[in-house]
Amino acid sequence: MSIDYQTMWTDLGLDLTSHDALLNVLGTAYRDIYLAQENRPETMAYFDFVMSEVHGLRIKELLDEKAAGRKIIGSYCVFVPEEMVLAANATLVGLCSGADFAMEEVEKLLPRNTCALIKSSFGFKLGKVCPYLESADMIVGENTCDGKKKAYESLRPLVDNLYVMDLPQVKSANGKALLKSEYLRFMEALQELTGVAVTTESLRSGIKTVNAKRNAIHRLSALRAADPAPISGLDALLANQVFFYDNPARFTDAVNKICDELEQRVASKSGVCPVGTPRILVSGCPQAVPNWKLPMIVENSGAIIVGEESCVGERGTRNCVDESGSTVDQLIDAIVERYFQVDCAIFTPNTDRLAHIEEMVKAYRADGVIHYGLQFCQPYLMEAIPVEKALEEKGIPCLRLETDYSMEDAGQLTTRVEAFVEQLR
Ligand code: SF4
Numbered sequence: 332m333s334i335d336y337q338t339m340w341t342d343l344g345l346d347l348t349s350h351d352a353l354l355n356v357l358g359t360a361y362r363d364i365y366l367a368q369e370n371r372p373e374t375m376a377y378f379d380f381v382m383s384e385v386h387g388l389r390i391k392e393l394l395d396e397k398a399a400g401r402k403i404i405g406s407y408c409v410f411v412p413e414e415m416v417l418a419a420n421a422t423l424v425g426l427c428s429g430a431d432f433a434m435e436e437v438e439k440l441l442p443r444n445t446c447a448l449i450k451s452s453f454g455f456k457l458g459k460v461c462p463y464l465e466s467a468d469m470i471v472g473e474n475t476c477d478g479k480k481k482a483y484e485s486l487r488p489l490v491d492n493l494y495v496m497d498l499p500q501v502k503s504a505n506g507k508a509l510l511k512s513e514y515l516r517f518m519e520a521l522q523e524l525t526g527v528a529v530t531t532e533s534l535r536s537g538i539k540t541v542n543a544k545r546n547a548i549h550r551l552s553a554l555r556a557a558d559p560a561p562i563s564g565l566d567a568l569l570a571n572q573v574f575f576y577d578n579p580a581r582f583t584d585a586v587n588k589i590c591d592e593l594e595q596r597v598a599s600k601s602g603v604c605p606v607g608t609p610r611i612l613v614s615g616c617p618q619a620v621p622n623w624k625l626p627m628i629v630e631n632s633g634a635i636i637v638g639e640e641s642c643v644g645e646r647g648t649r650n651c652v653d654e655s656g657s658t659v660d661q662l663i664d665a666i667v668e669r670y671f672q673v674d675c676a677i678f679t680p681n682t683d684r685l686a687h688i689e690e691m692v693k694a695y696r697a698d699g700v701i702h703y704g705l706q707f708c709q710p711y712l713m714e715a716i717p718v719e720k721a722l723e724e725k726g727i728p729c730l731r732l733e734t735d736y737s738m739e740d741a742g743q744l745t746t747r748v749e750a751f752v753e754q755l756r
């Protein structure tokens with residue numbers, strides 16, 4: 332890394348020794364997991380570049396935006412509407428939370444039986460290793476699961492710019508009204524922070540930008556229905572992960588270029604694996620960067636992942652916002668309409684999710700489903716049991732896994748995944 336980046340990281344208050352250690356681990360994992368794959372689409376080179384500069388060039392861009400007067404908003408959940416953030420002349424970045432860090436310090440603040448995702452978000456703060464977190468002018472938390480909403484109480488003293496959004500837990504008229512009032516409150520907070528008033532035009536432009544990004548990902552997803560699959564699950568997951576922090580227009584362009592290449596692959600019936608390779612849909616908890624453990628194990632076990640029913644995947648990206656409203660209020664209603672369909676397990680009941688899993692199995696021609704649950708994640712682990720039962724009743728094989736971010740159970744997971752893949756053959 333260049334000397335400029337070292338100065339940039341020091342100015343952001345990062346702990347350089349710990350940060351170097353994190354970058355080393357990340358670089359090695361990327362090389363061993365991603366670059367070791369065979370027959371990758373050439374256009375994935377863009378994402379290789381993004382990952383090599385994930386704490387470098389992208390942070391420099393964000394700091395340049397800040398210097399030009401733009402604000403940076405960090406988020407932990409797909410319920411934070413990027414459309415509004417863009418309309419208020421700010422940039423939204425996801426705060427990954429996909430690796431264990433500073434766990435001893437974390438467990439002084441959080442119970443041991445907290446999910447890896449929440450622990451990771453604290454570890455990145457306490458270990459001073461996340462330049463996104465340190466660049467953010469506002470960090471948005473949300474009242475989703477009990478773990479997250481209580482953890483934000485403990486995060487508040489650690490950051491000076493935490494904003495907590497309340498979210499409904501029931502898909503009722505009251506629930507929708509709550510979501511709208513919370514989005515209006517969030518828009519006010521954004522306008523106050525940026526000093527920019529949201530207008531019909533700026534909101535519509537924000538909606539168009541995010542819709543374009545989602546449409547590119549939808550195009551990519553649809554191409555994965557081909558047999559042989561034209562792209563690995565690992566690479567498709569990476570695109571879904573980068574969705575959260577790249578420049579939106581550049582990301583859209585890069586994904587569309589991948590799709591152009593994949594269309595040629597599909598037309599010539601070439602892919603990353605032989606025809607007939609067992610096809611798997613992964614469903615469950617989000618897999619944030621650099622959590623590549625499950626797809627690595629699955630794709631090293633002779634199967635191919637063809638879809639992710641996850642917030643880092645289709646639960647997070649499906650459905651676009653209607654762009655046709657002619658007032659700010661109408662556009663906000665359209666935003667509420669779209670986000671209210673997100674079928675996170677914090678909702679009760681959450682029957683839409685099962686229907687969506689079945690829809691995805693059909694659309695991507697999956698032979699089976701792996702339910703990915705993070706240890707101690709009550710909402711998804713609770714849902715996993717009825718989901719497995721319902722799928723098996725319909726003749727769709729399902730493997731229910733519960734894991735964390737460590738590699739300690741990798742051997743055991745591999746054995747179970749290999750047996751499942753054998754069953755699908
Ligand atoms: S799983 Fe639920 S809480 Fe987590 S990012 Fe998705 S919507 Fe938000």
Ligand code: SF4
Binds near residue numbers: 477479616617709
């Ligand atoms: S929904 Fe589950 S995985 Fe997500 S933060 Fe809550 S406990 Fe963790």
